[in-house]
Amino acid sequence: MAANGNGKRATGPRCIALVGPFQSGKTTLLEAILARTGAIQRQGTIEAGNTAGDASKEARHHRMSVELTVATTNFMGDSYTFLDCPGSVEFVHDMRAVLPAIDAAAVVCELDEKKAPQLQLILRELEDRKIPHLLFVNKIDKVDAGVHDVLKLLQPASRTKLILRQIPTFAGDVITGFVDLALERAFVYKEHAASEVVPLEGDAADLEKTARFSMLETLADHDDELMEQLLEDIEPPRDKVFDDLTRELREGLVCPVLMGTATRAHGILRLLKALRHESPGIADTAKRLGVKADNDAVAYVLKTQNTTHGGKMSIVRMLAGQAGDGTTFLAGDDEAGRVAGVFKLIGQTTEKRGPATVGEAVAFAKLEKARTGDTLTAGKQAHPALAKVAPYPPVLAVAVSAKERKDDVKLGLALNKLVEEDPSITVVHNAEAHEVVLWGQGEMHLRVATERLSDRYGVAIERRTPSVGYRETIRKGIVQRGRHKKQSGGHGQYGDVVLDIKPMPRGSGFSFEDKITGGVVPRNYIPSVEEGVIDALKHGPLGFPVVDLHVALIDGSYHTVDSSDQAFRTAGRIGIAEGLPQCQPVLLEPIHLVEIVCPSEATAKINALMAGRRGQILGFDTREGWAGWDMVRAKMPEAEIGDLIVEIRSATAGVGTFTFKFDHMAELTGRTADQIIAARRAAE
Numbered sequence: 001m002a003a004n005g006n007g008k009r010a011t012g013p014r015c016i017a018l019v020g021p022f023q024s025g026k027t028t029l030l031e032a033i034l035a036r037t038g039a040i041q042r043q044g045t046i047e048a049g050n051t052a053g054d055a056s057k058e059a060r061h062h063r064m065s066v067e068l069t070v071a072t073t074n075f076m077g078d079s080y081t082f083l084d085c086p087g088s089v090e091f092v093h094d095m096r097a098v099l100p101a102i103d104a105a106a107v108v109c110e111l112d113e114k115k116a117p118q119l120q121l122i123l124r125e126l127e128d129r130k131i132p133h134l135l136f137v138n139k140i141d142k143v144d145a146g147v148h149d150v151l152k153l154l155q156p157a158s159r160t161k162l163i164l165r166q167i168p169t170f171a172g173d174v175i176t177g178f179v180d181l182a183l184e185r186a187f188v189y190k191e192h193a194a195s196e197v198v199p200l201e202g203d204a205a206d207l208e209k210t211a212r213f214s215m216l217e218t219l220a221d222h223d224d225e226l227m228e229q230l231l232e233d234i235e236p237p238r239d240k241v242f243d244d245l246t247r248e249l250r251e252g253l254v255c256p257v258l259m260g261t262a263t264r265a266h267g268i269l270r271l272l273k274a275l276r277h278e279s280p281g282i283a284d285t286a287k288r289l290g291v292k293a294d295n296d297a298v299a300y301v302l303k304t305q306n307t308t309h310g311g312k313m314s315i316v317r318m319l320a321g322q323a324g325d326g327t328t329f330l331a332g333d334d335e336a337g338r339v340a341g342v343f344k345l346i347g348q349t350t351e352k353r354g355p356a357t358v359g360e361a362v363a364f365a366k367l368e369k370a371r372t373g374d375t376l377t378a379g380k381q382a383h384p385a386l387a388k389v390a391p392y393p394p395v396l397a398v399a400v401s402a403k404e405r406k407d408d409v410k411l412g413l414a415l416n417k418l419v420e421e422d423p424s425i426t427v428v429h430n431a432e433a434h435e436v437v438l439w440g441q442g443e444m445h446l447r448v449a450t451e452r453l454s455d456r457y458g459v460a461i462e463r464r465t466p467s468v469g470y471r472e473t474i475r476k477g478i479v480q481r482g483r484h485k486k487q488s489g490g491h492g493q494y495g496d497v498v499l500d501i502k503p504m505p506r507g508s509g510f511s512f513e514d515k516i517t518g519g520v521v522p523r524n525y526i527p528s529v530e531e532g533v534i535d536a537l538k539h540g541p542l543g544f545p546v547v548d549l550h551v552a553l554i555d556g557s558y559h560t561v562d563s564s565d566q567a568f569r570t571a572g573r574i575g576i577a578e579g580l581p582q583c584q585p586v587l588l589e590p591i592h593l594v595e596i597v598c599p600s601e602a603t604a605k606i607n608a609l610m611a612g613r614r615g616q617i618l619g620f621d622t623r624e625g626w627a628g629w630d631m632v633r634a635k636m637p638e639a640e641i642g643d644l645i646v647e648i649r650s651a652t653a654g655v656g657t658f659t660f661k662f663d664h665m666a667e668l669t670g671r672t673a674d675q676i677i678a679a680r681r682a683a684e
């Protein structure tokens with residue numbers, strides 16, 4: 001087991017997540033790391049579509065990460081598994097789901113103000129979960145700014161104090177290398193090779209002094225001895241500086257900032273070394289999670305995948321013990337399945353291997369019941385669930401159906417697999433509209449989901465806008481007779497009812513009352529009358545289910561031979577069908593309570609957006625615990641919520657979002673209502 005005191009290097013296999021804003025270069029960085037550590041022959045590029053990460057058809061096609069990539073490599077004798085997480089907010093669940101079980105995160109970012117809000121979101125997630133992390137400022141080949149701007153630009157996104165670990169060195173406007181402030185050494189970048197040490201002299205030496213001092217000052221905030229040394233002008237020993245860097249990173253007190261250029265593999269070795277020496281290991285992670293040591297084997301499911309050939313794969317991190325082929329796991333009190341194959345992953349390349357030991361991240365085949373986020377235990381005693389990250393509530397929906405009827409069953413199975421792989425998708429069966437509705441995190445998310453249905457699971461799909469849950473009601477009452485009489489040959493049919501139909505307050509639904517006296521309608525037929533009424537209410541005069549009314553059966557007549565349940569059902573139905581059109585039917589539309597969160601500078605835009613969509617703004621407030629953010633509350637018709645997320649994101653550089661909850665049904669009249677009713681008629 002890894003045993004590490006303060007400042008000592010953690011041991012055992014590491015698991016590091018690469019996270020960061022959209023398109024910051026995480027997949028490219030992974031590629032550079034794999035090439036540098038010899039896991040792959042040469043470094044591919046996103047543009048050429050030959051990277052180890054993003055190897056799925058959908059990722060290549062869209063040139064972005066649409067799911068997690070897992071790759072294990074070796075660096076200086078230790079095993080490292082990197083989890084390359086998608087940067088898009090729509091695929092954020094794949095990142096959030098792995099965070100509990102990683103040792104540390106490398107946050108890949110750019111020196112780009114526009115991406116600061118996205119960076120802030122990710123850093124908050126890490127801060128809230130107390131995951132040690134460092135920043136890797138990527139794409140510095142594109143930067144010509146001075147050093148000081150780095151922290152000035154990035155610090156507002158981080159609640160944890162940032163520490164600049166490196167400063168770039170320039171030849172003219174071009175970055176040619178960097179000075180490592182802890183090592184106090186200067187390096188020049190070499191194309192796809194380790195940087196070369198050069199003498200630290202001239203301007204660079206002066207800049208180094210200043211920058212190093214501010215690094216030490218920040219470290220000294222959490223180390224009194226260092227503070228004294230600084231005050232007394234004593235140069236602290238190098239080991240002490242490294243010890244402090246290590247301890248303060250692990251305790252989440254500081255966040256070091258490194259830099260580089262992933263496409264050219266610049267800065268990769270320093271990053272790997274920082275991870276090797278300073279990041280926590282499995283011992284710290286197990287402690288953070290509260291893993292009990294007395295279990296045979298404990299594993300956390302990072303991701304679930306269905307491969308075309310290998311069947312189901314559960315990608316796990318071993319948090320305790322050892323497990324391999326034949327190990328039976330429990331997930332809570334239920335059996336999760338029996339491992340039939342252990343694999344090392346490098347993207348989509350799988351390599352069969354022996355049992356996995358504590359700290360390793362591997363794929364287990366055929367754990368049929370294991371789900372992402374499960375805490376798996378071998379042995380008799382189930383370990384309590386460690387952490388399960390609930391997906392964000394979905395924000396956008398699309399109705400799907402198989403292009404061909406014969407694929408209906410296949411579609412059902414494919415949808416199950418889709419949700420198993422990506423729990424941030426929800427499938428809702430709308431029986432009333434005969435629709436299967438896919439709820440997800442955004443346009444691209446749903447597009448990729450439907451692409452997977454056809455590419456991965458072979459079901460061609462048709463997409464539609466999901467229908468809105470309109471209803472109708474009545475504005476005035478009526479007493480209506482419903483009479484069903486048929487005389488054909490021998491047995492006739494006879495049912496006769498008088499219904500007192502009355503509007504009821506909003507939200508009261510439907511109620512039926514039996515007011516028959518003197519047995520004018522025999523007792524045994526009354527339930528049939530009610531059935532007929534309910535049946536007719538499914539489809540009102542405007543074409544929608546009718547709600548908020550009371551129907552009383554007040555009179556009627558029967559025939560000793562010809563009356564039957566069937567005849568009274570029909571009579572009830574006729575009473576409603578003939579009565580309702582005279583009751584001033586009116587359309588009802590669902591109104592939801594919507595809560596939007598956004599950076600404050602976007603609040604005015606959001607207000608305008610809501611007003612333009614028939615939203616009624618209830619007010620806005622600062623978002624609790626989020627400096628610089630607001631929360632806007634509004635009531636809004638369901639029909640207008642449809643693609644609201646698309647506009648919220650475009651008004652907020654991608655970071656705004658909303659939740660909604662049904663509030664009430666409201667009458668809708670005028671042109672909009674007429675259009676809805678006409679569309680309904682046309683559809684029928």
Ligand SMILES: Nc1nc2c(ncn2[C@@H]2O[C@H](COP(=O)(O)OP(=O)(O)OP(=O)(O)O)[C@@H](O)[C@H]2O)c(=O)[nH]1
Pocket residue numbers: 021022023024025026027028029045046047063064065085086087088138139140141142260261262263264
């Ligand atoms: N100039 C420059 N471009 C880079 C660098 N790293 C990545 N890129 C480019 O940035 C784009 C995005 O790179 P990716 O590696 O896909 O970024 P990502 O963070 O994985 O993207 P998502 O996973 O979709 O969020 C590609 O066009 C890369 O070639 C870099 O260091 N310098």
Ligand SMILES: [Mg+2]
Pocket residue numbers: 025026027028054064065084085086087
């Ligand atoms: Mg990526």
